[in-house]
Amino acid sequence: MNWKMFLIVTLVLSAFTVTSAIAIEGGNARxxxxxxxxxxxxxxxxxxxxxxxxxxxxxxxxxDRYFKKKAKKHPGDVMTKTKKKDLKDINQFLFNSAADSPSPATCG
Ligand code: HEC
Known part of the structure; x- marks a missing residue:
């Protein structure tokens, strides 16, 4: 392929990579x-x-509802002081191991 084709393919591929990176939402449960x-x-x-x-x-x-809505009303300042990203990770961990999840856990 010529360099123009190469450029187009590269651009399309990188655009795809960027959107798929955004599409991965949710936190890190570990x-x-x-x-x-x-x-x-x-x-x-x-x-x-x-x-x-x-x-x-x-x-x-x-x-999910708790972290989206009710966490604001949580007593003390833990929900406002903890980084948003950290709360997302905590939310993900609790979600992944919730009572009706495929792998319920009582926190090890
Ligand atoms: C300084 C102490 C403290 C810390 C730290 C704390 N909490 Fe709480 N939390 C409380 C108290 C007090 C309540 C109110 C309990 C009640 O109403 O019976 C509460 C209530 C809650 C509830 C509602 C319980 C229910 O039955 O619906 C959730 C969910 C919760 N906390 C999650 C968290 C999460 C997640 C964190 C960590 C990011 C956290 N809490 C950190 C003291 C704390």
Whole structure:
């Protein structure tokens, strides 16, 4: 192929790569698990002030709804102080292991 064709193919391919990178949304559940233990378990362990909370405490849609809407009303400043990206990872971890998920977990 000539260089013009090459240029077009390259442009099309890179455009595709960019859009597919955007299409991958959601957080990193592995990081989220760590972040949940670090940021949430302090209050959400058995006997903690927030009551015990594990991924199985809610369903997938309940977790998503919680992080989308109700997290703003969470007591204290953990939801405003924690980075958005970290909250997304935590949301992903809780979602992936929710009560009605394929692999429910009580946080290891
Ligand atoms: C400083 C202590 C504290 C920390 C840290 C904390 N929470 Fe909470 N959380 C609470 C308290 C207190 C409540 C209110 C409990 C109640 O209403 O019975 C609560 C309530 C909640 C609820 C609602 C519980 C329900 O039954 O619907 C969710 C979900 C929740 N927290 C998630 C989180 C997540 C996720 C994190 C980490 C990003 C976190 N919390 C960090 C104290 C904390």
């Amino acid at each position: 990081k989220g698990k760590h972040l949940f233990k670090k940021n949430c378990k302090v209050c959400h362990d058995a006997g903690g002030e927030g009551g015990e909370l594990t991924p199985m405490s809610k369903t997938m849609s309940q977790w």
